Amino acid sequence: MQERIFKIDRELLKRYADASGDQNPIHQDEAFAKSVGLTNVIAHGMLTMGLVGQFVSDWAGGSSNVKEFSARFTKPVVVPANTSVELVVNGVATEENGLFRLELTATVDGVKVLGMAKALVKK
């Protein structure tokens, strides 16, 4: 598979909050995030996973070809104001009974933010 970079900024967090219905203030309100012990606003784990899902869908030729998709949320993605962070996504595909098993990686500044990220797709 070929490495791809997704940019995550506060505007994307707001758009994901509205699209998903997850309005938890730790993903939008800096003062609130700090009040609960975070260093800053963090991205929704499901936003990060959704971006990796886009990488998977694009490789597989469309959302309809994605059969299974899973990940652990191992490390929060901190998103400071007025800048964007880069989510670097890559993976290895192995053919298995006519389907493809994908082992995926997602890192920010060289740190893994998802663990055991895997998908099963048709192609």
Next chain:
Amino acid sequence: MINPDSVGRTYAGAKSTTISQSEITQFAAVFGEPNNSVATPTFSIRVSLDQLQEILTGPEVGINWERVVHGDQKFEIHRPIVAGDVLTCDATIETYRLAAGNEFINVRSDLRNGDELVCTNWCTIVVRA
């Protein structure tokens, strides 16, 4: 603490959710997906998380949602969600474990359109000490 009797039980979500084209399109746009004829692979979280919160914070299970962290997530997609689906969501509390004061709750959500199983989602909900 979770009600220990809830482990192994299945709870039916109270609502059914009719999926609109506009919510599929809005969700897809976040990820830059131009094809809106079907929902993107993680779209069902919009339905299952909302229903889960209602079930798990209800009196029978009794989780404090303010202390909840999403530990992991798995989607098994039997067919993609499309506009017009009317989805119900059942939640089964599969396993439970307490470690260093944190509660780890594995929940399976089955999303159905009528009798048709559309998507099965598993998640680990961590209730922090």
